[in-house]
Structures are given as C-alpha cells and as structure tokens.
Amino acid sequence: xxxxxxxxxxxxxxxxxxxxxxxxxxxxxxxxxxxxxxxxxxxxxxxxxxxxxxxxxxxxxxxxxxxxxxxxxxxxxxxxxxxxxxxxxxxxxxxxxxxxxxxxxxxxxxxxxxxxxxxxxxxxxxxxxxxxxxxxxxxxxxxxxxxxxxxxxxxxxxxxxxxxxxxxxxxxxxxxxxxxxxxxxxxxxxxxxxxxxxxxxxxxxxxxxxxxxxxxxxxxxxxxxxxxxxxxxxxxxxxxxxxxxxxxxxxxxxxxxxxxxxxxxxxxxxxxxxxxxxxxxxxxxxxxxxxxxxxxxxxxxxxxxxxxxxxxxxxxxxxxxxxxxxxxxxxxxxxxxxxxxxxxxxxxxxxxxxxxxxxxxxxxxxxxx
Numbered sequence: 001x002x003x004x005x006x007x008x009x010x011x012x013x014x015x016x017x018x019x020x021x022x023x024x025x026x027x028x029x030x031x032x033x034x035x036x037x038x039x040x041x042x043x044x045x046x047x048x049x050x051x052x053x054x055x056x057x058x059x060x061x062x063x064x065x066x067x068x069x070x071x072x073x074x075x076x077x078x079x080x081x082x083x084x085x086x087x088x089x090x091x092x093x094x095x096x097x098x099x100x101x102x103x104x105x106x107x108x109x110x111x112x113x114x115x116x117x118x119x120x121x122x123x124x125x126x127x128x129x130x131x132x133x134x135x136x137x138x139x140x141x142x143x144x145x146x147x148x149x150x151x152x153x154x155x156x157x158x159x160x161x162x163x164x165x166x167x168x169x170x171x172x173x174x175x176x177x178x179x180x181x182x183x184x185x186x187x188x189x190x191x192x193x194x195x196x197x198x199x200x201x202x203x204x205x206x207x208x209x210x211x212x213x214x215x216x217x218x219x220x221x222x223x224x225x226x227x228x229x230x231x232x233x234x235x236x237x238x239x240x241x242x243x244x245x246x247x248x249x250x251x252x253x254x255x256x257x258x259x260x261x262x263x264x265x266x267x268x269x270x271x272x273x274x275x276x277x278x279x280x281x282x283x284x285x286x287x288x289x290x291x292x293x294x295x296x297x298x299x300x301x302x303x304x305x306x307x308x309x310x311x312x313x314x315x316x317x318x319x320x321x322x323x324x325x326x327x328x329x330x331x332x333x334x335x336x337x338x339x340x341x342x343x344x345x346x347x348x349x350x351x352x353x354x355x356x357x358x359x360x361x362x363x364x365x366x367x368x369x
Contacts, residue, residue: 073104196228201278204350205313205362206240237365241274243297245357253353298361302335308364312338317346319356
C-alpha cells in the first residue's frame, strides 16, 4: 500500500516535470518564431518592459553604489550610541536596528545632495569659465607655442634640418605621384570628354544650384563638354548671399576687426554678405530682431529680379526656429515662381565663419537682356 502511494507520487512528479518542460519548450519556440519571423512584437514588449523597470534598475544601482557609505555611517552612529549608552541607564533601545539604518540612509542622502549642490554651484561654473577662457585665448596660446617652437628649432638646427628633410621627402613623393599618375589620368579622362572642370566661383548651395542645372542638362541629353560650357555661363548668375546675426565669429576668424564687431553688436547691426566676382563682400546692413531682418532681407533679394524658376535654397547655419523656416519658405514662394524651395543647413565653412543664426536665400537669375 505504501509502495503504491509512493509510486503514484513519483509518477505525479514526473508528469509535472514533463508538463513544465513542454510548456517552457513551447514558450521558447514562440519567442524564437516571433524574433526571426514576426520581428518587432517581442522587441516592443521588451522595450516597454525596460521603460517600466528602468527606475527600479536605477534605484538598485544607486543603492548598490551607496551601500558602503551607508554602512560607514551605521558604524559611526553605532560608535556614538555605544559611547552614550555608557553614560545612560542600561535600558534596551527599542527598534535599534531600524533607527540605525534610517539614520545612516538620511546622512548618506544629505552628503549626496550636498555634493550635488557643490558640483552644480561651484565646480561646474568654474569648469565652464575655464573652458571658455581657454577657447577665447586659443589664438594667444597658438602664437605662443608657434614662437616657442620656432625659437627651439633655431636653437637646435639639426632637428630643424631633419624635420625639413622628412617633410621635403613627403612633399616630393606627393608631387611625383600627382605629376606622374593623377594628372595624366585626369588629362586622359578630360580628352575623352568624361571629366570637365567648372569653377563655380560660389560657396555653399550656390554651387548646388549649378549642380542641379547640370543634372537637368544631362537628363536632357546634352554632352558633358556642352554642360560644362553652359555651367560656366550660369556661374555669374548664381545669386548667393547671407545675412548674419552677429559679427563675433567673423572677428574670431580674423575676417573683421574687433572694433567693427563691437560696434555692430552694440548697434544691433545685422550685415549681409554676397558673392561678387567670386569674392564675399558686405552689401547691406539691417537692424532689428532677426525674424524681421530675415523677411526684409529675402524680400529685397528677390525684388525686381527675373529668376530661373527651377530651384531655390534657403540655407542656414543652425539655431533658426522651424516655424521661422516654414514662414520664410512660404514668403519665397510668394515672391518668386520657384518650382522647388529646398531648406538646407550650411556646411562647416559658412557655419564656423558666420556663426549661428546665419541665413541665406540662393537662386539663379536670368541674364539681363
């Protein structure tokens, strides 16, 4: 009788084990099927689960990192309590462990908050000020290092001679590769009509306008030499200009004096620049808020001009609100019959020299009759 009951119990455990194994196997198959064939459902579930559990994990990580400090405070509090207990009647301390842990945690958080406040109010501002000062004095440091290096090379002519020999070798090898390999290959391609050189005499998306025209002519079946000739004719007709929010970056790049930049900033002048004969020159100065300046600048650039109605660019260097860009795009379409108006961000050259808030409207003009 006992053996029968024991055998039944063992048999029941075997069924339970096999059932659990089958259940886990089915779950694993469903998981792999979803991962490899459905794709996305399991990932979405895990993503939502991670979002829910993220605060818990952060809390556990913080608790783990602060545990040594909590234990240190516990030992300190316990030592103080033991000293006081020697002077007090020998009475048991109710809820001793709970109070000890609570006091240690409160002291730990007080230290963490104090350190955070110190970092935010003292250390970080000092760090920002130091980095800003380093950036502002970069030209001075560069000049100082350059002069020191120049004097050091003069005092050690053998090192200067060695460096000159190494650089000369690299230069000669590069020049030899250019004259013996690259230029003959380029000349061969040019003679075949596969490569044509066009000087756009533009910058930023002013060259992009010519590239779009070249692609259109190619699609129309024009030969490469003829496309190059047409682009050389159109290059002077590319109307490329920008309006700047500040002259600070032009001054830092050595393109205007400090007095000019200071005066422009004090008077809130917003200069505009344009390409003339391949050179960037100042054409007009505006005043007022940049949203108003943008509209006035675009209106004046497109006024009384017959444009090539294919494309126009609104190119900016960043920190121009999306809503402002949409309004300016609408204004450009109202002022001229462009088929497409592209909003693009300027490259590093315009952005670094002109600074944030710079914006330009670029288009092709029809030749004057």
